[in-house]
Amino acid sequence: xxxxxxxxxxxxxxxxxxxxxxxxxxxxxxxxxxxxxxxxxxxxxxxxxx
Numbered sequence: 001x002x003x004x005x006x007x008x009x010x011x012x013x014x015x016x017x018x019x020x021x022x023x024x025x026x027x028x029x030x031x032x033x034x035x036x037x038x039x040x041x042x043x044x045x046x047x048x049x050x
Contacts, residue, residue, distance in 0.1 A: 004044060011036070 004040075007043070008040070
């Protein structure tokens with residue numbers, strides 16, 4: 001669970017920095033959020049079943 005929380009915090013911090021310096025996202029926001037959700041769910045699933 002700790003690696004999951006660390007990656008989530010790191011992602012939020014990096015996303016905040018990118019937002020503050022107005023870095024354009026290479027993907028539309030909806031696509032990026034769905035992709036991020038998929039990565040987080042995929043990372044968490046093995047822990048639920050293993």
